[in-house]
Amino acid sequence: MSSEYNYDTDAQFFPFFVLTITSLITLPLTYTLLRSPSDHSSSSKGRQIxxxxxxxxxxxxxxxxxxxxxxxxxxxxxxxxxxxxLVMAYMIYLMAITARATPQIWDPFSILDVSYSSSEKDINRRYRRLSLTMHPDKREPNPAHNETAESVNDEWVEIVKAYKALTDEEVMKNYREYGNPDGKQSTSFGIALPQLLVAEGSGKYVLLVYGALLGIGLPWLVGKWWYGMKSQTKERVFVTSAGNMFRAFRERMDSGDVFAAVGSASEFRDILAGGKADTGLGKVEKRLQEADSVDIGMLPKDKKTLDALEDPVQRKTLALIWAYLSRLDLDDKTLEGEKYELAPTALRMNEAFLSIALAYGFTAPVLSSFHLSQSLTQAIPPSAASLPLLQLPHFTPKIIKSIETSTGKKDHMTIQSFMALPPEHRRALATAAGLPTQQLQVAETVASQLPLLRVEKAFFKVQGEKFILPSSLIQLVIKARFIPPGTPSTSIPPVNEKDLQDIDPPDGDIQAQKQEPEARSIPLAHAPYFARDRSPRWHVFLADPRQGKIAVPPFTFSTFDKIPFAESDGKMVPTFEVVTLKMQFQAPPQAGEYKFQMNMVCDAYVGFDYKQEVVMSIEEPGKVVEEEEEEGNYEEDEISEPEEGKHYPTHLGYSIAGAMAAMKGQPTADPNKPARQARPKRVVAKKRKEDEESDYESGTDEDESEESETDTDTDSDEE
Structure with a gap:
């Protein structure tokens, strides 16, 4: 039998083919667009200063x-x-409007209207009945039903054909094997192409395109996607870059060491791939050598690290970023463009390095990574000799040195200390340093809008409980206000004592317990040299300064429960509302007094770091009962067992209990298992009024060296 090939002249099949191929590309691509980016350092929300x-x-x-x-x-x-x-929608439209001629399967049982289990006697009886009504000699065509003598005759032929198929052994065999009483028929192949595309001998070229698409294009696309996924981590960083930074990690690293590790990332090669990657390297290095080491902030070991590099691409990367941090004029538009383009990528690689540093848990590399983020955002050298006043407009190293010399300060002056000076004194210092009054006013306007977060109170608590017991789920509550540098003390309202409390919702009010405050954002970072909009973030973590390790990893805050800033006359002014920051983690398994250093770091501004000592007091369960019994203010209540399978996770899989045990060389508990609190029956104390006021003071100037001690606050009852 012959084979027949036919084209899709009526567009019945090719829309299905095109829809399938297009969806294989469009759906995964749409998923990658809808997926949230892993880089959260930038944000389009918020106003500019x-x-x-x-x-x-x-x-x-x-x-x-x-x-x-x-x-x-x-x-x-x-x-x-x-x-x-759009292509998929058009194909669906074609499929919906095109009338498809579906081939009908010839079925003799359906033609005679008999069941498949009918006997030969039933088939003969049915045929005789049809011959009395359907035979052309006994049936007149009905014009009302568009019947003609020819159609009547065709219907009778089909009836006779069906009767023979069901009563003749050979015909029935052909029907069962080939689906046709006449035996095997010719084969028809449909090509999912409209005939228009293959007319006039162009069919072979169209088929060639189809073959290239299916045989080459689609496998190449899938392979590229697969190997691209395998070559990157979940943070969208090349595996080779992560390996390079991992090998460069040390327990003791300053910002310059972190900068050298970040500069080994492979992502920079894509930026410098245009033309010859190392073009202009000699010019950049010459400018760095000619510049004053103090001005560019390069320490001798940083220069040694740069000179020791053999890879020209990596060497150019580090040299350009050093030029960006020191604000060197390279006198070349191409090099200037590369310099400003590298900074956002360096910031993203620094965040990848931070993940590696947090896995080890050493304090020094983590703090150095945060400080490098500040330097990259503000274009200030990362060394300890950096000048925080460079964050203000029109300030240069020469002007800053003159101001610092006049004030007699040994350490570099921060924005806070400069704005704390009387206005007349600031104006006199700026004028003597060569800074015009008009430019000073611009700098003061920017400084008065910077989000300096001042801590008012910090304490530990357990929600719904009076005491902190071993292995309980505790919170570090931080009450703070945004008070920009230079804000007159007369403009700062006193703190309302009620705002410094953290009152738990009633036990029965489930809706209040689940309700989360509305997130309030702050202005975008003032970073005129950083070629990207950046939203400031605050990172809070607890560290053990004696061990040099992190006890509770950083909790990151970029939005707040109150409105920190409001717009007034085109400026962002503070509202002085008390914002609440909460860190939740598991307490140590042993009772006692634990001292930690709380670090709060803003990753967008230099000199806005804050640290203080916090004390966590863990009470013995038996001692708590005895104290309550002596007071006579207790009643016993049944304690509910933890829900089976319920897990209270801590940030990044860390708990303070596990961290403390690791520091002491003790075995740590499985973080995937729920923690049960070893405590007695719940003690419900009567409401009482607090008679102690917090003596906590927050210092923002670098001259204040005292560290305030914060006692554990566990009284969460409503006054």
Missing amino acids: ESPYQPEHADIIEVQRAKQKRKELRLKRMLTAATGW
């Missing part, structure tokens, strides 16, 4: 800023996905 200041090469920075925004928008993928969805 208004300032007329324009840095040098502002046009190049704006070009790089626009380029970074295009990368974030992923414009090419968005256009490809949109085109794919």
Whole structure:
């Protein structure tokens, strides 16, 4: 029998084919667009701090800023996905409106209207009945039903054919084997192409395109996606970059060491791939050598690290970022563009390094990584000799040195200490240093809008409980206010004592317990040299200074429960509302007094770090009962057992109990198992009024060296 090939002249089949191929590309691409990016360092939300200041090469920075925004928008993928969805919609439209001629399977049982289990006697009886009504000699065509003599005759032929198929042994055999009483028929193959595309001898070229698409294009696309996924970590960092930074990790690292580790990432090669990657390296290194080491903030070991590099791409990367941090003019637009383009990538690689440092748990590399984030955002050298006043517009190293010499300060002056000076004194110092009054006013306006977070109170508590018991789920509650540098003391309202309390919702009010406060954002970071919008974040963690290790890993805060800033006359002014930051983790398994150093670091501004000593008091279960019995203010209540299978996770899988046990060389508990609190029956104390006031004081100037001690606050009853 012959084989027949036919084209899809009526568009019955090719929309299905095109829809399938397009969906294989469009659906995964759409998923990658909808998925939240792993890099949370930037945000399009929030207002900019208004300032007329324009840095040098502002046009190049704006070009790089626009380029970074295009990368974030992923414009090419968005256009490809949109085109794919349009094609898919059109194919679905064609499938819906096209009348498809579905081939009918010839069925003799259906023609005679008999069941498949009918006997030969039943089939003969049914045929005789049909011959009385359907025979052409006994049936007149009905014009009302569009019947003609020919159609009547065709129907009778089908009836006779069906009767023979069911009563003739050979015909029935052909029907069962080939689905046709006449035996095997010719084979028809449908090609999912409209005939228009293959007319006039062009069919072979179209088929060639189909073959290239299915045999080459689709496998290449899938392979590229697969190997791309395998070559990157879940943070979207190359595996080779993570390996390089992992090998460069040390227990003791300053910001310069972290910077050298970050510079080994492979992502920078993609930025410098245009032309020859090491073009202009000699010019950049010459400018670094000619510049004053103090001005560029390079320590001798940093220069030694740069000189020891043999890879020209890595060497150029470090040299360009050093030029960015020291704000060196390279006198070359191409090099200037690369300099500003590298900074956002360096910040993203630094966050990847932070993940590695947190896995080890040493305090020094973590703090150095946070400080490098500040330096990259503000374009300030990461060494200890950096100048915090460079964050203000129009301030230069020369002007800052003159001001610091006049004030007689040994350490570098922070924005807080400079703005704490009387206005007349600031103006006199700036004028003597060569800074015009108008430019000083611009700097003061920016400084008065910077989000300096001042801690008012910090304490530990257990929600719904009076005492902290071993292995309980505790919270470190931080009450703070945003008070920008230079804010007059007369403008700062006193703290309401009620705002410093953390009152638990009633036990029966489930809705109040689940309700979360509305997230309030703050202005974007004032970073005129950073070619990307960046939202400041605050990282709070507990460390053991004696061991040099982190007890509770950082909790990150970028939004707050109150409105920190409000707009007034085009400026962002503070509301002085008390915001609440909470860290939840598991307490140590042994009773006693634990002292930690609480570190709060803002990753977008230099000199806004804060630290203080906090004390956690864990009470013995038996002692708690005895104290309550002596007071006579207790009643016993049944304690509910923990829900089976319920797990109270801690941040990054850490608990303070596990960290303390690890420091002491003791075995740690399985973090996947729920922690049961070893405590007696619950003691419900009567309400009582607090008679002690917090003597906590927060110092923001670098001259204040005292560390305030915060006692454990566990009284969560409502006054």
